[in-house]
Amino acid sequence: MADRSGSEETGEQRGAKGSEAEVDSDAVAPTALFELLADETRLSIVRELAGVRRSNWQWAGLSFADLRRAVGVEDAGNFSYHLEKLRGPLVVKDGEEYHLRNRGMQLVSAVESGEYTGPGETVRGETEFDCPYPDCDRALEVAYDDQYCRIRCPDHHVFNGTAIPPVAADHLTASELLAVTMLDLREQVERARAGVCPNCWGPVDAALPSPAPSLPSMDDVGVPDDALLATFTCGRCPTSFDLPPGACVVDHPAVLAFYHDHGEDIRYRPYVALPFCSIGRADLESEEPVRVRVDVRLDDDTLHLWLDAETNVVEYERA
Template identity: 30%
Template sequence: MADSDSTRTEVDRRVAPADAFGAIANETRLAILRALWEAPERPVSFSELRASVGMRDSAQFNYHLRQLTDHFVRKTDEGYSLRAAGKGVVRALVVGTFTEDPRRDPFPVGSDCVHCGEPLHAHYADESLTVDCTACERVHSRHPFPPGGLFGRDDDALLDAYERWVRGQYALVAAGICPVCGSELRTELVTDTDRFSEDGTASACRFPEYDTVVLATCDRCIRRVGATVGMRLLSASAVAEFYRDHGLDLATIPYWELPWAVSDRHTTVLNDDGGTTDPWRVCVTIPLDDEVLRVTLDRDFDIVSTDRLGQEPV
C-alpha cells in the first residue's frame, strides 16, 4: 500500500560518504565520468567508453567502471550514462571547486558606501567575493561564488555575474529552498547576532553591524545563509513595482547600492516583547525620492501589507 503521507520520500539505497568519495578517488574513474559528460550521445557503450578513456586492459577498465555504477553511473541495456551524483562531480571539476583556488586583488566597484559615501571595492579569495568599504570597513556583500566564474571575465563582468548569482541564490532562500541541495529551509529571525562566531558559517550574520537578520538553515546539507530582511525583498513584486513607478528598474541596480538591503537600519521588529506576543511582525521601510514604501512581513516572512507614505526620516 502506498504511503498516505505525500511528503515522505523513500530512499532505496544510501551510500556511505566515505565509500562515495572513495569511489571517485582515482584518475581512471574521474576520466570515465568526464568521458560520459563529454559524450555527444548517451548512453555510451562499454567499448566506446573504454576507447574514450584510452584504457587497453578491458578487465581493469571494467573494474573501475563497476565502482562507479549505481551511484555515479547508470547502466542500461543500451550502455552507460551519468546519474545526478556523477554529473555533480564533473560539474565541480569543471567549475574548479575541487581544483582551483583563484584570487583577484581589490578593484573599484563603481558604487559608494551606503554608510559613509566612500568608494566601494571588491576582491575575491577563498571562493567568495566581497564588496566592502575600506574607509569604514563595512561589508556590503560577501557570498560564495564558484571559482570558474572568474575565468574569462573582467572586473565589470565579474561583478555583474556575481550580483545576478547572489540575487538568484536569495530568491531561492526567500522561497524556502536550499540553494545548495534543494531541500526545505528552516528560517528564523535573529536579533542577537553576538551568538554567531567569525567562522563564516552564518554568512551575513557574522558581521557586527547587523542587529537583525534572517537566518535560513538547511538541516540536510547544513548550509546556513544569513541576510538582512531587506535582502529577501529583492525579488518581491511590490518593491519592483514601487521602483518602476519611480522610473527605475530594481533588477538593474546593484543591491549593494540599496541601503534597505545591505543594512538593517531600515528594519523594525514590531510587537516583539521577548517572544510572548504572537504574531510579531517585521517592517522594512524603503525610501525613494519623495515616497517611502513600508513592507510588513509575518513570522513566515511573507508580505502581509505594503503602504506608501510621504518621505519620512528613517
C-alpha cells in the same frame, strides 16, 4: 531548457533495462564516491558520460566500445574493470549503453568548476557603487580570492560575500563577477526564504525578529544588540545567517516594479547599495502577529511592505 531527465528511472527506462541494469537504491557513502573518482581512468569515464548527457540533460549514454574509445584506454579488460567499479553508485547500463546518474553529473560539475583544484585567479576592481557611510567617499570594490567573492569598502569592512567557484574568476571581469555574485546571493536568500538551505538543500527555519542576531561584522560597525534582523537556520547542516528585513523584499515584484517606474534596474545591485536593506531601516509594528514594516523610498514616492514572522510579504502599499 528541455527537461528530459526528471528521473533516471522512468517507466520506459525500467522496462528497457531489465534485471541487468537494476541499481541498488541504498544511499552511498560520500567516502566511497570520492574513492571511486581518485582514479584518472574512472574520472575520465564519468566526464565522457557527463558530456553526452549535458545536451538538454537527456537520458543518453555510450556503448562499451564508444566509451572506451572516448576515454582512450586500449586494454579492454582494464577498462572493463574500472567501468564495473562505477556501476551502481555512478553509472547504470541501459540496454547496450552506459549512462551517468544524476549524482555523477553533480560531481563532474564540481570538478570542472575548479572547486577541488585550487584557489583560482585573484580579481579586484572598483564598482560603480559608493560606500554607504556618510563620511566616506570611497567606491565599493569587488575582491575575489581563495574561492570567495567579497563586496567591501577599502576603509571599512566587507558588506556582502559568498563562495564562487574558481572557474568564474578565470573568465569574468570585476564588474561581471559582481553581477554574478549578486545573482547567486539573491538566489541563496530566496531559497532560504522558501524553506530550503542554499548549501545542502535541507529544511530551513526563518525567524523574524531574530531571537539572537549575530552578524559577523556587528561589533565592527557598532550595530546595537537589539538590531532588527531575520535569522535563517538549517536543520540539517550548520548553515545559519542573519539579514536585515529589507534584504528579504529586494526581489518582490512590487519592489522591482517600483524601481522600474523610476527608471532604475536593481537586479544586479548589491544589497549595500540599496538603502532599504540597511540595518535599522525596518520597524517592528506588531508582535502578535509579527508585522515588520520596510519602507522603500525614491524621490517623493514610498512603497511600504509588511513581513510576517517567516519573512513573507503579507501586504504592501504604495504611498
